[in-house]
Amino acid sequence: DTAVSQTPKYLVTQMGNDKSIKCEQNLGHDTMYWYKQDSKKFLKIMFSYNNKELIINETVPNRFSPKSPDKAHLNLHINSLELGDSAVYFCASSQVQPNEKLFFGSGTQLSVL
Amino acid sequence: AQTVTQSQPEMSVQEAETVTLSCTYDTSESDYYLFWYKQPPSRQMILVIRQEAYKQQNATENRFSVNFQKAAKSFSLKISDSQLGDAAMYFCAYRFRNTGNQFYFGTGTSLTVIP
Numbered sequence: 277d278t279a280v281s282q283t284p285k286y287l288v289t290q291m292g293n294d295k296s297i298k299c300e301q302n303l304g305h306d307t308m309y310w311y312k313q314d315s316k317k318f319l320k321i322m323f324s325y326n327n328k329e330l331i332i333n334e335t336v337p338n339r340f341s342p343k344s345p346d347k348a349h350l351n352l353h354i355n356s357l358e359l360g361d362s363a364v365y366f367c368a369s370s371q372v373q374p375n376e377k378l379f380f381g382s383g384t385q386l387s388v389l
Numbered sequence: 390a391q392t393v394t395q396s397q398p399e400m401s402v403q404e405a406e407t408v409t410l411s412c413t414y415d416t417s418e419s420d421y422y423l424f425w426y427k428q429p430p431s432r433q434m435i436l437v438i439r440q441e442a443y444k445q446q447n448a449t450e451n452r453f454s455v456n457f458q459k460a461a462k463s464f465s466l467k468i469s470d471s472q473l474g475d476a477a478m479y480f481c482a483y484r485f486r487n488t489g490n491q492f493y494f495g496t497g498t499s500l501t502v503i504p
Binding site: 309 | 433497
């Protein structure tokens with residue numbers, strides 16, 4: 277079983293569209309994250325949820341909205357997609373106590389045309 | 390501000406040789422964990438090695454070892470007997486032990502392994 281699974285793996289869409297990326301973890305972790313990796317491979321934290329509560333919300337356009345229906349799921353919805361949103365988006369999870377490493381999903385490559 | 394610096398954007402190593410990737414970080418905390426992650430072309434992020442800051446002994450995982458210098462805030466990764474499969478982006482990261490929700494990542498080092 278995949279520990280952190282995100283879908284879809286690839287997403288190609290037109291500017292202005294709305295899209296969602298889903299993420300699920302079966303590790304029982306209490307914290308989930310969304311990271312954005314740009315074309316230079318920089319990893320930037322976007323959001324973090326702990327037990328369904330938003331705890332990290334970096335400077336991200338409000339077109340990006342995370343949703344955590346339960347602590348095993350953290351979805352990312354993006355409105356009015358722009359060219360600059362093209363990137364790889366990683367979902368990840370971790371357990372704060374006992375202190376755990378970060379488990380990553382396989383990433384979603386988003387291409388906005 | 391919490392920062393992680395990887396001063397080598399690109400490195401190369403001959404197959405079977407040894408290479409060291411550097412990482413320095415800046416934090417006023419004293420208790421934290423350090424990580425090296427590998428990202429091959431498949432883009433999957435894979436944990437290579439992990440070090441607890443309160444442990445003086447350097448972590449080792451097979452061909453991978455670290456040189457952890459806490460006072461200097463340095464955490465370099467040594468890859469011995471480099472293999473073609475080691476070619477990847479390598480990211481250094483840390484998180485605090487007690488308030489550890491946030492992971493801080495470096496900008497990465499792209500490692501090429503020359504046959």
